[in-house]
Amino acid sequence: MRRSQMSTSNKLGLVVSSAGELRQLLNEHGYVAKPEVAKVMYLALRLGKPLLLEGPPGAGKTQVAKVLSDTLGMPLIRMQCYEGIDEAKALYQWNEPLQRMALEFIHERSETRPQEEWSELKRKLYSTDFLVPGPILKALQSEATAVLLIDEVDKTGPAFEAFLLEILSDFQVSIPQLGTVVANHHPVVVLTSNAQRKLTEALRGRCFLLWMDYPAPELEAEIITRSRESESRLSLQVARFTAAVRRLGMSKPPAIRESLDWIDALRVLGASELTAEVVSETLPVLLKTREDIDRAAGNVALLLQRAC
16 A cells, blocks of 8 residues: 555656646646645645645635646546435445346346356356446546545544545455455545534544635635636626625625626626626626625625725
């Protein structure tokens, strides 16, 4: 296992030789990273440590894994966590409908041919032909080093975290019918958490942590301008307005993707700046609940003052 980890680290060293170079590559792929953020990412990559991204929903955590995948030229394998997810969903399941079809086929053949021994039949039914790999097993079996995204891990519980710890320690799984599967390559692991509950100290201790809040207006304006090639003045107004909206205590604060959707809508309408009329007409693009839209609509003048 150590040989696999070092192989991955050496490969990453050939792709990026410094935190500055990683930051530049991220920028080229549309992700504007602060120097301190790029440095922690670089260290996690080079030292083979999982990267835990924690922060409010919509702050761009998932995008980090996607951009790392593009930047490093590695396949992205995503495991979306949810309440009640178990090891089977993460690792593997047996294709039971296909197994039943195979049994019926074998039964039909047995009428004209000698019956097979149970051990031989069991070996066939529990072969790789009937195995449906989950995200973690896919990452371990990948022919190339993959980026494994474990998204919204805070929706799981301590038992599932303990399972993840075991995987992150050994990067191998045991399948009773097939034996032990050892990772072909140590995957780059990115975990995200919306901080809806406190993760166990054991899992946190395994990772390098990055707290990811909504970006400052100036940084969000740069993200918008780079992503949409929009006029910088309008991008800054949108970023400042969005930041002011978030401070109103919305039930669903607008994510960065909502800022991008809004700038797209404004450009379609031919708006070159934010006005009370334009804002009132397009609030449903930025906000996603009736209550939030009503609250922002009642504070348009104040929000515009802060944005412009």
